[in-house]
Structure formats: C-alpha cells, structure tokens
Amino acid sequence: MSGDRLKHFGWGREGEAMTEAEEAFALRNYQQMFSVGAFDSVPVPPLAELTLRAPRLTPPASLADICSVARYDRAAHAFGKSYRDTVLGMLNDYASAPDVVAFPRHEQDISDVMDWAAGEGAMLVPFGGGSSVVGGVTADDARARKLVTLDLRAMDRLIEVDASSRAARIEAGVFGPALEAALKPHGLTLRHFPQSFEYSTLGGWIATRSGGHYASLYTHIDDFVESLRLVTPAGVVETRRLPGSGAGPSPERLFIGSEGMFGVITQAWMRVQHRPKFRTDQVVLFNDFYSAARALRAVSQAGLYPSNCRILDPQEARNTGAGDGQVAIMVLAFESADHPTDVWMARALECCADHGGIAENAADAQNSEGAASRWRTAFIRMPYTRERMVPRAIITDTFETAITWDRFEAFHAAVVEATLRGIREVTGRPGQVTCRFTHVYPDGPAPYFTFHALGRHGALLAQWQAIKTAASDALIAMGGTITHHHAVGREHRPWYDREAPPLFRDAMRAAKRALDPRAIMNPGVLIDA
C-alpha cells in the first residue's frame, strides 16, 4: 500500500513532494520577501511518533470488515489540508483523529454505521479525498465526543452512462482522475478540475459547491448535478433525474453545499460534456490589475463564455513564474466540442484592447504559451508547498470570495490593506498579498487572494488566525462572501454566521433536525450540533 496511499501529513501520496528546485525557488522568494537569510525549521513527527488517544469505540462484528482503527488510517483522517491542519499536524496535536475509520462499500454500510454511531453517541464525518482547506473534515469536537469517519473511496464506480442526454451516474467516492478515465472511453468528460482534482472526490465537490474548470458560466459543480442520492440518518433521499424543473424549491440545491450536515452523498447523475476538439488560447497583458478586471467585466458581459479567463495581478504573475512582476496577465481560452472558437476569441480580444490589453503577438506565441503553461504547472504544484513552509514558520494561505463589479475596486483595496495590516501587526514585519480572479460572472468577479508572512514557532496558529480574521472581517464588512468555492467548514464559521441570513440558518437548523435528529452528522460545519 505504501507509495500508493495518501500521506497522513501534507499533500498527495506518499513519496510525492516539492522537488528540490521548487523548494529552493520558493525559499529564495521568501528570503527576499522577508529580508532573512535562513529559516528556523522544526521537525514534523513521523507516523510512528504521533500521539493518538486510544480508540473509544469498538466496531461491532457486523461492521468489523469495513472498519479500521489502524494508526495510519486514524492519522490520515484527522485533518484536511488547511494551514491550521498543517500546523496541528506538525505540533503532533491529533485530537481530531477519529476513533474508527469506516470504508463503506454501499449505502447499507453507511446506514449501518450511522445506526451504530448514533447508538454510541458518536459523531460521523464524511470523508472524500480529505483536501478540505477550511476544516471541513477536522472534527475539533472529537476531544469531547467519539468520532467515526466515513471514507467513501470504496464507492467509486461509474454506474451508468446516458450518451444521448450526456449524463452519467457516478458514485461519490471516485477521485478526479479515475472519474475522467472512466468517462474517456465514452468520449465524455465532466471537465471539473479544481486545484485538488487529483486528491478530491465527486461527493466532496458536490458537498462543498466546488469551483471547477470553467472560469465563466458553469463555475461551480452545482450546475452539473442532474440528480443526487444521499443517505441521511433518517433514510435515503433520491432526487428525480430531470434537465430542469420548477416544482418547488430545488431539492438538489438543499444538499449541494450542505457539507455533510444532513447526510452522505452516495451518487449523482452528472451532466457531462463531449471532449473538446477545438481550443483557442491567448495570454493578454495589462498595465495593471484593475484594467485587466475591467476588460474581464466587458468579456463576461458580452455573452462569450470563455472556458478560461483568469487574471493575475503583477506580483502573483511573478510569484507563479507566469510574468515579470510588471504587468497583469490574463489567461484566456475558449474551447468547444462542436465548432472552432476563433470568432469568440477575436471578440474577447477586442474587449481586452478596449481596456489596454495587449495580446501576445504571433512572434511571442511560444512565449505566451509558456506563460500559461508555467502558471498551470505552478497552480497544480502549489498545494505541495504548505508542508514544507509551515515547519519554517512561514505563514502562507489563500482565501477567496466574490463581489459585484460596482464594489470590486474599493473591496479589493480594503481587503489587501486589512490583510497587510494584520500581517504587520501580528508578525512585526511586512508581508505580501496578491490577487487573481478564478471565476467571473456578468455581475462580478471571484477574487482569490494569497498572502505570505513570516511567523514564529510557538505562535504560528495564533498569528495565522489573527491574519485570517483581519482578512475575513474585511471580506464580510465590505460585502463579499466568506467563500466562493472553498466551502465553510469549521474555519469560516464565524463569518458564515454573519453572512447567512439568521432566519435562513433557523430554517437549515430545522431541516437538519428532520434529517439528522440525533445530530451525528459532521457537527460544527454550517450550524452547531
């Protein structure tokens, strides 16, 4: 199993990590950013040295085959991949480790585990790939309450394909690459590629309203869910397979984004795509980020629906190797399984030119392909950074949001300033905040911020929390959302509680009582137990 199994600490599978070159590049950047020569580095405890409480639960004989109390399984399910998770792992604080990890093979297994857990007064955390960066699977309550984690990986089949309707019925536990591999022989693709693609699952994407490949139009997984099934403590819910309906509030939308608080998503009919045959790519350079944003507003309001239209501010472009730090960059692409997309691209480039955007010309094409490709590589490799920087007391994290266009510039300025001020106040030295857009709508963008600060061992969690709080307070005060596609989990709860209408939360609490009367499902996400 070793070498093929997910790490208990850090991103990806055992044996995977930053290359030496990647690490050296990152460290050089940070040395320059913080004007320091070297970084104090503390060791991360290996698996054998982790402090795990003795399991407080023994699975009944009927469930023994699908349950594990093995050290690795418990450690590997204690955390997601957030900054906080990573610090806790480094500090050997495994209080959130489950007592038992169950690997259900089918819905009956899930129901059986629910019945057993409820009888034991335990809580249940559904677990896909464990890539949550918001504490979605980090059950802090496990200090006080027994915990069973339900890992869905054994439920990973492509059950059925309806080529005529371009839809597929898929089990929730399938990881991104396996899902795409199963669809490929049918000429189909879900085209949902979050940064976590390799280490996240369909069920996780739906439970967290994951943001995907398409930078416009079909931004979230939400629109691709034709119907779904979930197992709740009160029984199974299955919605009807329909291309559209107006029969009451959408049943799917109650469960999409419910983060395991009602039950466990077990399968879904997903709207899939034909594999694209035509693709047009372009990199467009702008003098500054706001000009790029205005151009993108024009593109998004023109009804052109680019598959990619991400913009990076000059510093973010530089940090990811996509630019020189002098210009903002737009990575623009159209794709289609049906027709050439040159007309779309031509019009989008006109919108860009109206705001000073300069498309890299043919002579530079090699180079611009290089910029887009360097950015993509940096994007995919990024998650490996955290486990190497946390032990050096570097605080680096991302947060993302959405805001309407009328408020964007003031919003951006205020959020950057609040975050930089937070960094200065808690670390005593300047840091860096950069921004890109991950998705865009006719009525506003989804800005994605990255920040970097130099922390201090012994104070890391408090420092990170203070910066996160400064940033999140600004997001909410300035009218944004606490999350566009990372989800709420436990880490965003204080701000979600300010964002979500109080009476809507009352309605969700009531709905939870109906579906999960003993409050066993993922307590702490979205609403309190």
Next chain:
Amino acid sequence: MSGDRLKHFGWGREGEAMTEAEEAFALRNYQQMFSVGAFDSVPVPPLAELTLRAPRLTPPASLADICSVARYDRAAHAFGKSYRDTVLGMLNDYASAPDVVAFPRHEQDISDVMDWAAGEGAMLVPFGGGSSVVGGVTADDARARKLVTLDLRAMDRLIEVDASSRAARIEAGVFGPALEAALKPHGLTLRHFPQSFEYSTLGGWIATRSGGHYASLYTHIDDFVESLRLVTPAGVVETRRLPGSGAGPSPERLFIGSEGMFGVITQAWMRVQHRPKFRTDQVVLFNDFYSAARALRAVSQAGLYPSNCRILDPQEARNTGAGDGQVAIMVLAFESADHPTDVWMARALECCADHGGIAENAADAQNSEGAASRWRTAFIRMPYTRERMVPRAIITDTFETAITWDRFEAFHAAVVEATLRGIREVTGRPGQVTCRFTHVYPDGPAPYFTFHALGRHGALLAQWQAIKTAASDALIAMGGTITHHHAVGREHRPWYDREAPPLFRDAMRAAKRALDPRAIMNPGVLIDA
C-alpha cells in the same frame, strides 16, 4: 378605475377579450375537431350577481387604509387563471374568495397584516398578478378558515440600478411591462417574458420559478436572482448581494419556488441585460416532431445558447396559424447586445440540416418571419381563449414538464396516448393533444402539451380533472416533472407529492415551522398546513 382594472373573471383588464375573428377562428377549429355544429353556451355571472360570503374579518383601524372588503376586490382575488378557476367562476362558486384584500405599501404593512391575520386564525395568500394556472392563489381552505389576500401591486418601484454590475433592485409587485419601462432608460432589460408577462409580477415569477424568454441557458428566473428579501411571519430575510458563492446551500434557492409558503418576497436584486442590438431569426421546417427534437438536442449540446429554439409539432403549428399541419416548425433566434450572431445561427442551421431541417430560404423570408410572428401573436393572445371556451363546455388546457433526451420519445408517446385515452374515456369522443418545446437543455427538453376535449355542462370539472389526472399520472410514471415552469400550486399537489423526495418534504415542512410557526402562509401549496 374600470377599464384599467383586472377582470374579476378571465384574462387581462376589463374591456380586453378575444376579437370576434379570433373567437370565430377558434370555434371553427373546435367544430371541425369535435364534428359538432354549435356549442351549448351558459352565461357567466356578472360581478353584481356573484355569491360571496359575508366577510368574516374586520381589519383593525390601523390597517383600514390598506384593506378592502369591496365586492370587486374580493372577487378579483378569489382565483388565478387555471381551467378549474375559470369553471368555478362560471359556476358562481366563490368559496375561495378572501374575506379581506390588503394592499401593503411597504414591508411593515406586510408584517402588520401577518400579525393581525395570525391573531385572527386567518391564513394569508400572497398575490402578484393572479395569473397562476395551477391554483397558486386559489385558497380552497377558505371554506373552513378565514382568508386575507396580500396584493403586492403597490410595491412596484425600481429602487436602484447598478449599471456596472448590470443589476437592479426592484420591488416584487411590479408588473412585467412597468418593470421593462423602468429599466429601458438605463439601456437595460430583464428579458423575462413569460406568456403572462403583462399580468404577472416579479415577485410572482420568483415565487413560482417562472420560465422566461430564453429558451436555452437562462431558462428560469432563478439564475437572474442575485439576492432577495422576503417577509416571513418570523421576520425579514435578506440574502447577500453576490455574483456567486459557495457558502453553504444557496439561501436564494430555498425561497425561489417556495410559492408563498414561507413568506412574501418583497424585493430582489436582479441580474439584468443590456438591450440586444443584434438579432438573427430563422424558421426551420422538419418532416416530423421527433426529427425537430433531435436537431434541437444537437443545437443544445453544441454550446450555442440560442435565445429562442422552440419547436412545434405539425398540429400545434397549424392550430396557432404558424404552419400548415404537415410539418414541424422550429423558431430559432440568436440575440446579443455585443456582437453579430450570424456565426452562431449558421452552425445551428447545420445541426438542423443534419436532422433534415430545411431553413426557409431568402425568397420565403417574408413568409417565415410571418410564421414566427403569427406564432408569437397566437402565443400572447392564447390566454384570452379560456373564458370564451369554458362557457361552451370546451375543455382546453396545457401542461408542461421536462424529461431527459434518452427517454423523450417514449415519454412523449405515452403522455399523448394517456391524455387522448383520458379524453375519450371521460367525454366519449376523441380530442386532440399537441406538443411544443418551450425550453431546452443539453440533457433534455421541456415539452409543453395542449389538449382539447368537448365536455358537458354539469360535469366539466370532473371531466377536466379526470383528463388532468390521466396526463399527470403518465408524466410522473414516465419520469417527468409535474411542472417545468407553471409551479405546483394546489392543482399539482398530488403529483408533486410523488415527485419530491419524502425526506426533502420533511425538511421543507421543518423549515416552514421555523419561518411560519402558525402556518398562516398560503396553506396547501407544496405542503399541508
């Protein structure tokens, strides 16, 4: 007021009706269809002769200014515009008439009326334009329980425009034409044109998940709602204005389609459009309906997003004057505020040609424009038919649904057959069932059926109900939805109860108890009181 006010019986304003020519055309069709010479006609009682119970409620002095117990107001709010409503009106059965009609000027008025109604043990029905064809405002319970209807027409302002984000904050009681007139000076349009456009309101559209202008992509009002406010008996809910979010289940989606069961929608930030500058229209002829459907599947899966792509079966084309009854017709259009749409149209016509579709050529352009325009006129005038045909014992109604492509042909055949059989069984003679598509998705169409039967005075309601039941049973048994955009109301309840997942309904019931603890809001729609 007379001449400007809505009819208490029938469609539109007082003085409006079918023209003599329209009526003669319809009657000739029916004479031919049913092989009869003339129709027994019964009189419809005029306003002065309606049997209304004495009001069981007296508004308190503080609400007297906004309340009416006038005969006209009570009669005009007793019904929507369904077939059942029209028969009841003809039969002088006004048991569903409210005791009091309130015309709130602002949210405080609504809260005050709620408090008063709850104290009186009365129920509250929110009322927009009263164009429901599903019993959404027809409170049968009013036989047993006092009833106040809340007519939102006084809350009809365009409050605020955000041109940068292309969004507008609008009060819920505004009628379609007034809404468009208010947006026009800003160069903006909501472009939501249901058949009821003239006599329905923004709040009604949102409460019922109304289907609109766009035949693909943005089919329902749902996607245009950026945020909304509603007044519930437990207080005011306001969702945050965001272009997108992943923070828990969507709050908007709980209220969109809630048909007044949680509260009264009072305003919304709506995503609006620039007014289109470019438009391409085409009529395409097909040998048969299924070929047209297959062409439309190709168009909808090509990612072209036509604004219109409705298809009519040969008989429906003939009935609406758009065709000769020999061919199926596709009315295809692309529009844009930004760019010419010829490329989009050219590719769509290729998809049509692949399935035998013949675009009317330039020489016939006059004629094909005529077909599309005749269909539009028939579409808009259609609702005036019912009030003239019911007194002649003609049973004519529509129902609409959605189904995935893989099941469409068998579904269509089964629904048509069940409905025709129902007509034969209850009327003893053949009738007619026709079909068009109103909206289309990559994974399936939204078929819209019209049926015609010759009923018998004294048995009309039972006959209509039996045919409706035969059709609805088939819709649900064959995997469709009981409504794609007409809503559930009271008339679709038995089938909604079979369509919606039982545990989802439990969750909605629990949410309702949280927001409407005394169950005063529109009892009978979606869930029982």
